[in-house]
Amino acid sequence: MKVVLDHLFMRFPSRKKGDPDTVAVSDFDLEIPDGLLVGLLGPSGCGKSTTLNLICGLLTPSSGRIFFGDEDVTSLPPEHRGVGLVFQNYALYPHLTVKKNIMFPLENLKGDKKMTRREMEEKALEAARLVQIEDYMDRRPAELSGGQQQRVAIARALVKRPGVLLLDEPLSNLDARLRLQTREEIRRIQKETGITTIFVTHDQEEAMSITDMIVVMEDGIIRQTGKPQEVYDDPANLFVAKFLGTPAINVFSGQIRSGALYAGEDIIADGLDGISDRKVSVAIRPEALVPDPDGPFRCGISALEVMGRDCSIVFTHPSGTSPALRAIVGSELLPGEGEKTVRFRIKPSKMFIFGEDGERIRTEERP
Amino acid sequence: MNENNRKAWLYLMPAVLFLGVFMVYPLVDVVVYSFEEGYNFASQTFFGTGTYNYSYVLHDPYFMQALKNTFILVIITVPLSTGFALLISLALSSIKKLKELFSTIYFLPYVTNTLAVGLVFMILFKKTAYSDGLVNLLLGAFGMSPVDFIEGPYWAKMFVLCFYTVWVVLPFKILILTSALASVNEDYYNAARIDGTSRSRMFWRITLPMISPMIFYLVITGFIGAFKAYSDAVAIFGTNLNAAGMNTIVGYVYDMLYGNSGGYPSYASAAALILFAIVLTITVINLMISRGKVSA
Numbered sequence A: 001m002k003v004v005l006d007h008l009f010m011r012f013p014s015r016k017k018g019d020p021d022t023v024a025v026s027d028f029d030l031e032i033p034d035g036l037l038v039g040l041l042g043p044s045g046c047g048k049s050t051t052l053n054l055i056c057g058l059l060t061p062s063s064g065r066i067f068f069g070d071e072d073v074t075s076l077p078p079e080h081r082g083v084g085l086v087f088q089n090y091a092l093y094p095h096l097t098v099k100k101n102i103m104f105p106l107e108n109l110k111g112d113k114k115m116t117r118r119e120m121e122e123k124a125l126e127a128a129r130l131v132q133i134e135d136y137m138d139r140r141p142a143e144l145s146g147g148q149q150q151r152v153a154i155a156r157a158l159v160k161r162p163g164v165l166l167l168d169e170p171l172s173n174l175d176a177r178l179r180l181q182t183r184e185e186i187r188r189i190q191k192e193t194g195i196t197t198i199f200v201t202h203d204q205e206e207a208m209s210i211t212d213m214i215v216v217m218e219d220g221i222i223r224q225t226g227k228p229q230e231v232y233d234d235p236a237n238l239f240v241a242k243f244l245g246t247p248a249i250n251v252f253s254g255q256i257r258s259g260a261l262y263a264g265e266d267i268i269a270d271g272l273d274g275i276s277d278r279k280v281s282v283a284i285r286p287e288a289l290v291p292d293p294d295g296p297f298r299c300g301i302s303a304l305e306v307m308g309r310d311c312s313i314v315f316t317h318p319s320g321t322s323p324a325l326r327a328i329v330g331s332e333l334l335p336g337e338g339e340k341t342v343r344f345r346i347k348p349s350k351m352f353i354f355g356e357d358g359e360r361i362r363t364e365e366r367p
Numbered sequence B: 001m002n003e004n005n006r007k008a009w010l011y012l013m014p015a016v017l018f019l020g021v022f023m024v025y026p027l028v029d030v031v032v033y034s035f036e037e038g039y040n041f042a043s044q045t046f047f048g049t050g051t052y053n054y055s056y057v058l059h060d061p062y063f064m065q066a067l068k069n070t071f072i073l074v075i076i077t078v079p080l081s082t083g084f085a086l087l088i089s090l091a092l093s094s095i096k097k098l099k100e101l102f103s104t105i106y107f108l109p110y111v112t113n114t115l116a117v118g119l120v121f122m123i124l125f126k127k128t129a130y131s132d133g134l135v136n137l138l139l140g141a142f143g144m145s146p147v148d149f150i151e152g153p154y155w156a157k158m159f160v161l162c163f164y165t166v167w168v169v170l171p172f173k174i175l176i177l178t179s180a181l182a183s184v185n186e187d188y189y190n191a192a193r194i195d196g197t198s199r200s201r202m203f204w205r206i207t208l209p210m211i212s213p214m215i216f217y218l219v220i221t222g223f224i225g226a227f228k229a230y231s232d233a234v235a236i237f238g239t240n241l242n243a244a245g246m247n248t249i250v251g252y253v254y255d256m257l258y259g260n261s262g263g264y265p266s267y268a269s270a271a272a273l274i275l276f277a278i279v280l281t282i283t284v285i286n287l288m289i290s291r292g293k294v295s296a
């Protein structure tokens, strides 16, 4: 089902008189096409959970509308919206077995939707098979591993065949390996069911790896939406550029003077004639820096790190905004032991220029 | 025994000594007394040993009356007070703004002295030559004839005692249950709401199982507490509980120890051990039931 969020606002009134209200979601305007897996991404406290709660109806927006398909569901209570929600802590009922947990939503059905015990058990088993948890039907949640609990939570959210599935940081309680495994699992389940799914996370790698579309948020505002790779390759603002990518992007304070881009004393790009002279921030992805004896970017080496496949050069530059800048290079290009300085060539497609307001300044050769 | 073990025992010594002298020894003593026939406190002598004390106590009409009173008290007040406490806690936790105001009110009985409260109850319920008491005035207003709750019929006195007991234990139970209710994660209710669970189903399927350990705790301690009731009855009906027909088992034990010049410690010990056996049995039954039902 298509989900449309139309200029949503969510204000929480302040406790004390005089304090400003908390605006958790501000002018949230988004259309999610049917059947996609969407990642809602942003730092802690940016309003991801609030957005999810608005979509599922646990919260009512201060203003704005929500549509499922063509139906306006803004004032519909959660139980009539046909959503499934997987909580961050799973919220499995600890006193019920896996089977009873999965059957719980079905037992609430009334009227002509009411099912017999047999039908409920069949549906529960079907959902359990989908998430491959059918061997554990008689266990209690406490007797399952984190990953298994999460799958039970997904089964419970899916058993009523919701039009929209919402997941609130479902992987945050899992260890690194289980995370990798279960995020693939979520992808598989979503593909199999074709249910429009919104997946909240603050881990950009997680979002990039499995979603069809990401929505990057900051302080309740959408900063950019798009396919993960597109957003990564073409960030609209400094916040998005910094937020996506590990290791983090390197940021330098630079200047444009008569068409040339300066980082400190180094001219790292030129031919930017369309842009008037001004101060800018330059962001360069770690993989865009290539050691080259004739390169324009002169840096000091502070450490070399060799970690399996990747080698990284930790370097310094007078215009760098953080003390540890990083370049990821192939081992054959690694400077020799004892070298104090390195010069880099910069791949222009992975270097972005932002104005002082943080918005992208687009150079002419790229659209 | 290795060095460490010896040290451990050495450090434990003071505690073990204290427990031994002030707990274990008296307990053993009570058991011994209860089997010594005709024990005289002054001369510290007895005729022989046997189960006569138990048989005497079990055939004593005063004891049987006390047993009956205690059982009625337990059976009425424990479920009633737990039920009321649950209702009040549910109401309190759904209206957050009134919580603080209520917490003072429902804590009044808890911080007030038993005897003082008992006196107030007596004044509320007592019928004297000059006044019928507040409760009787109210009854009169509804066109009912006045009842002497303090010296009148048995059911009226039992009613006052039960009423009083429920009222006194309520605050503690409300405190425990409100905090138990507050500790249930909000997400369970949110999850249930999304699934369209009705309010009553939320209560029976989520709230109640989640707080069941606390409810069982309250029931067990409630049973034990009610079986040990004594001071409440004294506060309302005075010290001569046998005459009032309102004695409890602990009251009977007390009377046997200190009543009638020197008393009958052997009978008292036997009665105390009978009480112990009853409480133990009930608690074990409670635990057995709860083991099957309660999910921690």
Ligand SMILES: Nc1ncnc2c1ncn2[C@@H]1O[C@H](COP(=O)(O)OP(=O)(O)OP(=O)(O)O)[C@@H](O)[C@H]1O
Residues within 6 Å of the ligand: A012, A013, A022, A023, A024, A042, A043, A044, A045, A046, A047, A048, A049, A050, A051, A202
């Ligand atoms: N009930 C509430 N009352 C007042 N403020 C709230 C309430 N719920 C959330 N907020 C505020 O709204 C903002 C967004 O909160 P939200 O829970 O949506 O963040 P989040 O993006 O999910 O963060 P996290 O990644 O830490 O879960 C925060 O600043 C938070 O303090």
Ligand SMILES: [Mg+2]
Residues within 6 Å of the ligand: A048, A049, A050, A168
């Ligand atoms: Mg959150």
